[in-house]
Amino acid sequence: MLIIGAMKSGTTKLIHDLDCIPEICLSARKETNFFIKAIKEDRLSQTNESSLLAKYQNGWPSLNxxxxxxxxxxxxxxxxxxxxxxxxxxxxxxxxxxSSSFKVIYIPRIPIDAVSPFYRHAFTSYLAWARNHRIAVLSHDILSRHLLAIYSYAKQLEKFSSWLSRESLLLINFSMFTQAPAEIAREVARFLGLDSCFEFEDSGVRHSSDARLESYRDIAEYTLPPDLANWKLSSSQRETIIHLLREDIKRLREVYEFDTSEWTEFN
Known part of the structure; x- marks a missing residue:
């Protein structure tokens, strides 16, 4: 089973929350990126799909x-x-x-709300990226194409929905997840055909860039913008996001029947 995103939409918390479901085994590493690495290293030219799956399964040493x-x-x-x-x-x-089966979970979040966490993560994780983008992104009304790709939800989902059955794809409402994580965990259990009467334990886990932000500020003030923690989109950047993603979000609503009623700027 895969949680494929979206980035900065609570995926870290969700995987740890789901650890309370007895029938689920978490991978040893949260983000294995196994299939990305396999593509970049061209592993299928060296082995077959069965061998690749066997190597993939090594990511769960505690699987019983x-x-x-x-x-x-x-x-x-x-x-x-x-x-x-x-x-x-x-x-x-x-x-x-x-003949192995995969199920996919995806958490769309209002794109504008995800942008500030996206940039905090990007600037504090990849200093070279930060050096190249700090002026362009924060001083001018330019947006990363990386960001616009990530938050084109329908476009990303198409890569999976083109071959997965609808019963194998679950979309989770980010707002509901933050408000009622126990109910979301039970929704996942029902999606998987598991007993949803387990005792939920809120993991309390949050993935935050704040700690990295403080540590990097000491060693790379020349790279990090001094007000990154409080940075917000300009009105022009907001308008650009709304304009470029509105059609994609319309498809998210119509094709995947995802409720975007609270996404007022995109409706």
Whole structure:
């Protein structure tokens, strides 16, 4: 089972919350990015799909077939086409060649709300990226094409929905997840055909760039904008996002029947 994103939409918390479901086994690493690495390293030229699946399964050393029904990982890079390779195509090949099944969870979030966390993450994770983009993004009304790709939700989902059945794809409302994480965990259990009467334990986990922001400020003030923690979109940047993503969000609503009624700027 895969949680493919979207980035900065609570995927870290969700995977840890789902650890309370007895039949689910979490991967040893949260983001294995296994299929992205396999594409970049051209592993299928060296092995077949069955061998690739076997290597993939090594990411769950604690998996107990007598207890667990699902192996779960989060790799948001699987939904970052074209900035990242199209992992969905390779996952499909492995699934069809080995008769293995995959289920996908995706958490859309109002794009404008995700942008500030996106930039804090990007600037504090990749200093070279920060050096190249700090002036362009923060001083001018330029937006990263990486960002616009990530938050083109319908476009990213198409890579999976083109071959997965609708019963194998679950979209989670980000607002509901933040307000009622226990109900979302039970919704996932029902989606997987598991007993939803387990005792929920809120993991309390949050993925934040704040700690990195403070540590990097000491060593790279020349790179990080001094007000990054409080940075917000300009009116021009907001208008650009709304204009460029409105049609994609319309498709998210109409094709995937996802409720965007609270996304007032896009309706």
């Amino acid at each position: 077939p007598l207890k667990h029904q699902y192996a779960l990982e989060v790799s948001t890079s699987y939904a970052k086409v074209p900035v990242q390779p199209m992992a969905a195509g390779l996952i499909r090949r492995v699934s069809e060649s080995t």
